[in-house]
Amino acid sequence: MGKITSLSDLKRIREEVQSQIKIRENSDHPEQMVQIKVGMATCGIASGARETMNYFIEETEHQAIDAIVTQTGCMGYCYAEPTVEVILPGKEPVVFGYVNKKKAEEIIEKYIVQGELIDGIIPLSFKTIDD
Numbered sequence: 001m002g003k004i005t006s007l008s009d010l011k012r013i014r015e016e017v018q019s020q021i022k023i024r025e026n027s028d029h030p031e032q033m034v035q036i037k038v039g040m041a042t043c044g045i046a047s048g049a050r051e052t053m054n055y056f057i058e059e060t061e062h063q064a065i066d067a068i069v070t071q072t073g074c075m076g077y078c079y080a081e082p083t084v085e086v087i088l089p090g091k092e093p094v095v096f097g098y099v100n101k102k103k104a105e106e107i108i109e110k111y112i113v114q115g116e117l118i119d120g121i122i123p124l125s126f127k128t129i130d131d
Contacts, residue, residue: 034067034112035087036060038099041074047081048100055104056084065112077122086111095122 004010038044038053053071060067077083080097086107087093096107097120110116 032089034060034065034089035085036067036069037072037085037087038069039073039075039077039081039083039085040071041078043074043078044081044083049082051101052082052084052099052104055101056108059105059108060112063108063113065108067112080122083122088112088115096120097122 004013036056038049038056040049040053049071053069056067056069060069072085075083075085075095077095077097082099083095083097084099084104084107085093085095088111094111094117096103096118099107099120103120106118110118
């Protein structure tokens with residue numbers, strides 16, 4: 001961390017620390033927050049999951065959405081990478097495929113904020129080759 005040279009530097013650091021504390025406090029009860037899990041196995045990373053995850057982190061923070069954004073391993077949908085699982089409080093998990101920045105923006109605006117289902121959901125009835 002660099003030197004604090006102004007009041008705005010101090011305020012920025014305060015906001016960052018408060019945000020981190022809030023996430024830690026709420027992580028004891030993740031079912032009360034929006035959970036966003038980005039598939040970060042090798043195939044996901046190769047398909048752009050790192051950029052997708054960074055966008056979710058930045059945008060949920062920017063819009064002050066109480067969300068926990070984490071990475072997870074392979075979800076078994078390699079053909080649809082990057083994949084993202086979103087769990088809204090009190091609802092069943094939904095997995096989205098082919099999530100780039102534009103799709104992530106749509107997920108945040110329409111599904112997370114407005115509660116509307118959107119295209120790109122991987123159906124529960126989908127079977128992998130192992131099934």
